[in-house]
Amino acid sequence: MPDIRTINVTRYVTPLREGGSLPAIAEGDDGFLYALKFKGAGQGVKALVAEFIGGEIARALGLKVPEIVFAGLDEAFGRTEPDEEIQDLLKASQGLNIALHYLSGAVTFDPAVTKMDALSASKIVWLDAFLTNMDRTARNTNMLIWHKELWLIDHGACLYFHHNWDSNATQMKSTFPLIKDHVLLKDAALLKEADEHARNILSDQIIAEIIEALPAEWLAYEETGGNAEETRKVYRDFLTYRLSNSDLFVNQAINARAAII
Numbered sequence: 001m002p003d004i005r006t007i008n009v010t011r012y013v014t015p016l017r018e019g020g021s022l023p024a025i026a027e028g029d030d031g032f033l034y035a036l037k038f039k040g041a042g043q044g045v046k047a048l049v050a051e052f053i054g055g056e057i058a059r060a061l062g063l064k065v066p067e068i069v070f071a072g073l074d075e076a077f078g079r080t081e082p083d084e085e086i087q088d089l090l091k092a093s094q095g096l097n098i099a100l101h102y103l104s105g106a107v108t109f110d111p112a113v114t115k116m117d118a119l120s121a122s123k124i125v126w127l128d129a130f131l132t133n134m135d136r137t138a139r140n141t142n143m144l145i146w147h148k149e150l151w152l153i154d155h156g157a158c159l160y161f162h163h164n165w166d167s168n169a170t171q172m173k174s175t176f177p178l179i180k181d182h183v184l185l186k187d188a189a190l191l192k193e194a195d196e197h198a199r200n201i202l203s204d205q206i207i208a209e210i211i212e213a214l215p216a217e218w219l220a221y222e223e224t225g226g227n228a229e230e231t232r233k234v235y236r237d238f239l240t241y242r243l244s245n246s247d248l249f250v251n252q253a254i255n256a257r258a259a260i261i
Contacts, residue, residue: 002056002213006070007099009036012090022089025102028071034099036071037156040092045218046163047156048098053235054131054155055100056210061127061201064151070215071099096215103151109143111183116150121187122194124152129176129249130198130242131158138183161238165223172238173245175252185257195250204240211235 007028016023016035026036039045055065075094116124124143128136135157136142142154161171179185188194211232219228242249 002059002210004068004070004213005030006072006096007032007034008072008074009034009097009099012086015086022086024086026071026099028069028099033102033104034069034071035066035102035153036097036099038073038089038093038097039095039218040089043156043163049162049214049218049235050131050158050160051098051100051154051156052214053210053239054127054133054158055152056213057131057202057207057239058127058152058155060206060210061123061198063123063127064149066100066103066151066153069099069101071097073097096217100153103144103146106144106146106151109141109145109150111138111141111187114145114150116184116187118187118189119193119197120150121184122190123197124184125179125182125188125253126191126194126198126246126250127152128158128182129179129253130239130246131155132160132171132174132176132178133158134160134178134181136183137181141183143183159235159238162235165221165234168234168238172241173248176249177252177256179249179253180256180259182253185253186261188253188257191250191254191257195246199243199246202243204236204243207239207243208236211239 007030009026010029011027013025023035023037026034028034039048055068059065073093144151161168216228219231220226221231224230
């Protein structure tokens with residue numbers, strides 16, 4: 001099971017960027033800076049669940065992801081925050097949130113500047129098709145270069161079936177045609193090899209351990225009557241099916257790549 005630390009947020013430093021989710025740079029009680037994402041933001045706790053599952057599966061596959069921690073917000077935190085919108089966000093986010101170690105000095109990945117090797121690109125395309133991640137496009141790559149290495153960030157748009165919960169049985173069988181917009185698709189010439197690599201590493205047990213590490217308080221969904229274990233089962237079934245039937249999305253990606261090269 002992933003060994004996830006829990007920190008307490010001691011200081012709100014600054015918003016990271018404009019946008020509805022208002023992620024922030026914050027300091028933890030361990031003295032480190034984090035990119036903090038709030039359960040009280042627009043997409044709610046499901047974006048945190050997607051962030052955790054996506055990031056930890058990427059890590060299991062050997063891809064670089066900043067350390068993910070659970071970040072506690074005390075009810076007193078933010079009372080002195082002068083911005084009313086941010087203060088409301090902090091109040092709505094009391095309890096556990098999610099944070100990623102802040103990669104100070106990192107720059108956004110630019111495909112025109114940094115050339116990816118075919119296998120690395122294929123592994124990332126495979127990951128995003130597996131997770132139904134629609135948010136790694138040329139417009140928003142969600143990748144950083146830090147110390148000359150590529151790091152993956154922001155998996156909150158993965159597993160988008162959970163925003164329409166009853167669609168899970170259909171979406172687990174999706175070929176994921178949105179892969180055609182992936183920023184690395186042109187470079188992903190070794191998708192079959194990436195599929196073999198991923199299937200050799202991932203297992204139903206690893207998937208189950210990642211999902212088991214999610215805080216129960218995040219998973220008390222209305223759709224499952226507040227039953228966190230039932231929620232875990234839906235995520236587990238979704239991902240184990242896609243792993244066992246990866247040809248569905250691998251062939252879609254291969255065909256989408258052939259159409260653009």
